[in-house]
Amino acid sequence: MTVTEREQRAFIAAAAADARVNVELETEGMTLNIGPQHPATHGTLRIVARLDGEQVVAAEPVMGYMHRGYEKLAEVRTYPQVTTLINRIDWLGSFANEVPFILAAEQLMEVEVPPRAAWIRTILFELSRLANIALFLGDMGVQLGALTPVFFAFRDREFVLNQIEAVTGGRFHPNFDRIGGLKDDLPKGWIEETRGVMAKMRNFCDELEDLLMGNEIFEARTRGVGVIPADIALSYGLSGANLRASGVDWDMRRDNPCGLVHDQLDWKVWTHPDGDSFARYWVRLQETREATYMVEQMLDGLPAGPVMAKVPVIIKVPAGEAYVATENPLGVMGYYVVSKGDLGPFRVKIRSASFNNISVAPWVLRGVYVPDVITILASLYFILGDIDR
Amino acid sequence: MIWTLALELAYWQQTAIKLVVVALVIPTAALILGYVFLMKMMSFMQSRLGPMEAGPYGTLQLLADGVKFLQKEDVFPRRADRYVFALAPVVVLVSTFLLYAVLPMGPDAVVSSLDAGLFFALAVASLSVIGVLMAGWGSANKYALMGGMRAAGQLIAYELPLVLAAIGVVIQAGTLDLNKIVLAQANGELFGWGAIGFPYILTQFLGFAIFLVAVQAELTQPPFDMPVAESEIVGGYQVEYTGFRFLFFFMAEFGTAFAFAGIASVLFLGGWYVPGLDPASGWFNLIGPFVMFIKIMAVSALIFWFRFTFPRLREDQLQKLAWKVLVPLALGNIVVTGVLKVLV
Numbered sequence: 001m002t003v004t005e006r007e008q009r010a011f012i013a014a015a016a017a018d019a020r021v022n023v024e025l026e027t028e029g030m031t032l033n034i035g036p037q038h039p040a041t042h043g044t045l046r047i048v049a050r051l052d053g054e055q056v057v058a059a060e061p062v063m064g065y066m067h068r069g070y071e072k073l074a075e076v077r078t079y080p081q082v083t084t085l086i087n088r089i090d091w092l093g094s095f096a097n098e099v100p101f102i103l104a105a106e107q108l109m110e111v112e113v114p115p116r117a118a119w120i121r122t123i124l125f126e127l128s129r130l131a132n133i134a135l136f137l138g139d140m141g142v143q144l145g146a147l148t149p150v151f152f153a154f155r156d157r158e159f160v161l162n163q164i165e166a167v168t169g170g171r172f173h174p175n176f177d178r179i180g181g182l183k184d185d186l187p188k189g190w191i192e193e194t195r196g197v198m199a200k201m202r203n204f205c206d207e208l209e210d211l212l213m214g215n216e217i218f219e220a221r222t223r224g225v226g227v228i229p230a231d232i233a234l235s236y237g238l239s240g241a242n243l244r245a246s247g248v249d250w251d252m253r254r255d256n257p258c259g260l261v262h263d264q265l266d267w268k269v270w271t272h273p274d275g276d277s278f279a280r281y282w283v284r285l286q287e288t289r290e291a292t293y294m295v296e297q298m299l300d301g302l303p304a305g306p307v308m309a310k311v312p313v314i315i316k317v318p319a320g321e322a323y324v325a326t327e328n329p330l331g332v333m334g335y336y337v338v339s340k341g342d343l344g345p346f347r348v349k350i351r352s353a354s355f356n357n358i359s360v361a362p363w364v365l366r367g368v369y370v371p372d373v374i375t376i377l378a379s380l381y382f383i384l385g386d387i388d389r
Numbered sequence: 390m391i392w393t394l395a396l397e398l399a400y401w402q403q404t405a406i407k408l409v410v411v412a413l414v415i416p417t418a419a420l421i422l423g424y425v426f427l428m429k430m431m432s433f434m435q436s437r438l439g440p441m442e443a444g445p446y447g448t449l450q451l452l453a454d455g456v457k458f459l460q461k462e463d464v465f466p467r468r469a470d471r472y473v474f475a476l477a478p479v480v481v482l483v484s485t486f487l488l489y490a491v492l493p494m495g496p497d498a499v500v501s502s503l504d505a506g507l508f509f510a511l512a513v514a515s516l517s518v519i520g521v522l523m524a525g526w527g528s529a530n531k532y533a534l535m536g537g538m539r540a541a542g543q544l545i546a547y548e549l550p551l552v553l554a555a556i557g558v559v560i561q562a563g564t565l566d567l568n569k570i571v572l573a574q575a576n577g578e579l580f581g582w583g584a585i586g587f588p589y590i591l592t593q594f595l596g597f598a599i600f601l602v603a604v605q606a607e608l609t610q611p612p613f614d615m616p617v618a619e620s621e622i623v624g625g626y627q628v629e630y631t632g633f634r635f636l637f638f639f640m641a642e643f644g645t646a647f648a649f650a651g652i653a654s655v656l657f658l659g660g661w662y663v664p665g666l667d668p669a670s671g672w673f674n675l676i677g678p679f680v681m682f683i684k685i686m687a688v689s690a691l692i693f694w695f696r697f698t699f700p701r702l703r704e705d706q707l708q709k710l711a712w713k714v715l716v717p718l719a720l721g722n723i724v725v726t727g728v729l730k731v732l733v
Contacts, residue, residue: 038623039623141619145611145699146611150436151435151436152435217612217699217700220702220706221703370622371618
């Protein structure tokens with residue numbers, strides 16, 4: 001942290017010196033509003049960038065254009081109703097949003113989830129990761145000007161969404177997780193179909209590796225752009241692939257599975273030492289491929305049994321506090337649930353990954369060129385719903 | 390006979406016909422390229438169908454879009470420099486029109502056969518920079534200004550490799566007249582076998598590659614679309630334009646793509662000539678346009694294939710590519726061509 005502050009002070013001094021030179025040469029900087037309506041912010045993020053020519057002197061993200069007050073709204077809902085709301089936080093990987101909240105509620109109620117429910121939960125958790133990250137892998141191309149990859153992403157993500165829909169009935173907002181288990185069991189023939197979809201997703205990864213990641217222009221645009229060292233990443237609270245791309249070997253799925261079955265599977269946490277935009281893309285691509293293997297293992301080892309534990313019809317959570325965080329597609333997502341023994345939570349604090357991930361933007365955006373702003377924002381990969389809950 | 394027809398008409402009649410033909414050719418060329426490549430080829434590469442509703446297989450989609458553009462309000466930003474803003478698309482389109490003036494479609498099927506036709510074509514092509522700068526400045530928009538500045542830097546940088554790549558052909562043919570370049574290729578000999586002509590792509594392949602890269606940059610298409618970059622500066626100098634002024638930019642972009650593909654096929658692919666026929670034959674005035682059309686579509690397919698495949702370069706990277714790679718390569722090509730021309 002001290003290194004950061006010293007660096008920041010040095011940077012401010014340098015910027016001030018530049019500004020003096022500019023005053024002498026009678027040139028002035030320009031303030032550019034990137035957003036709130038801008039194609040690269042895929043949502044309503046606003047970046048106020050102070051420019052010197054095409055170089056960013058200082059940049060600050062302005063958030064809150066899409067704040068929907070979910071933490072407050074959750075206080076006037078019952079526990080089953082809250083899942084409907086929190087589905088919409090990270091709208092690309094909806095099911096993964098429900099899981100930590102339900103796990104926290106189960107922890108307070110001390111409910112034992114049947115093993116089959118935990119396994120199917122983990123399968124759906126990883127499927128929503130696939131649906132989410134697949135779009136990133138294509139969208140990164142669009143931000144860099146390659147038009148084709150995103151259509152491949154939409155094409156192949158559709159298969160994953162179909163599988164999610166077949167189980168839950170909802171493509172985007174499944175609302176399927178229940179306290180004590182799941183709403184339903186898997187439909188007939190679903191397991192075989194999902195195996196085929198996993199093969200397709202691996203094929204998609206290979207395709208993008210050829211089309212985008214192996215492209216010299218892509219490498220030239222991303223290598224060494226937006227480097228976040230490990231200590232900076234940790235001090236800003238980055239999580240998920242952004243953290244692992246900086247070389248920090250930390251994955252909640254392995255280190256703190258809390259209720260999901262990742263610890264019973266054979267898989268690898270991918271890290272990259274560079275910490276640049278290319279590393280973030282590379283790590284996400286490897287994780288997508290790893291997730292397909294994980295799902296296949298879970299399909300093989302799926303235990304039999306019920307998918308719902310015995311819970312009362314009217315759910316009252318005993319008084320207490322619980323914090324559960326899981327490794328969601330965008331990073332660590334946690335819910336701090338405070339219960340007073342009522343039908344609904346007394347207070348819910350949502351720790352969403354994108355909010356912390358975007359907070360590094362002022363640090364990493366200074367001194368880069370305007371095109372690199374887009375590259376870095378794309379590679380940090382945020383969902384606006386996940387920034388402004 | 391058809392090829393003598395033009396000679397029997399008065400000057401004003403010829404001029405009127407040529408004007409009408411060029412005025413029709415540019416929108417048609419833009420429509421054809423837009424439909425075949427931008428809509429259909431791009432869609433098929435991206436595993437989707439593209440427009441399917443307007444006309445059979447969506448062939449009339451661009452016409453429908455054109456009508457839509459004409460119906461739109463002519464919006465001026467409040468702080469825009471009105472005259473500059475209004476004039477910019479016209480300037481860009483005029484440079485496209487001028488390109489067609491020297492493009493030979495047959496021995497006589499050319500609007501104006503200049504002795505320095507190639508020089509003229511490459512000179513007027515760079516006029517569009519002025520229009521782009523005007524659009525960028527006149528819009529009174531930061532994104533537009535950045536786009537305009539980027540475009541100016543890029544277009545000037547890539548003008549040089551474009552010209553230098555063409556000079557190899559000029560040395561080999563010994564003329565700047567586009568029609569004479571075609572004839573030089575038609576009368577050339579391939580390994581002592583004269584009947585099929587000698588397209589310069591065989592000896593000037595490097596020049597052809599450099600020319601295509603530079604054309605890609607002149608057209609501000611990916612991977613050189615930094616000036617328009619939708620995901621960064623939201624269309625650059627085009628950001629404030631709507632309605633028919635935007636249509637002008639669109640037509641100019643695709644019309645210029647068509648014209649540059651035409652110049653590339655004249656310089657490197659033998660122009661309107663078909664192997665096996667006598668290049669002096671007047672029939673080439675009739676079949677020449679079709680031959681040219683096929684070759685233009687082939688070159689355009691290459692241009693648009695790059696467009697749909699590559700990510701875009703950053704502006705410092707594309708300047709580096711122009712000055713450190715393309716210009717030295719083109720100069721080397723000129724030296725080798727010149728030495729061989731003298732020796733062989």
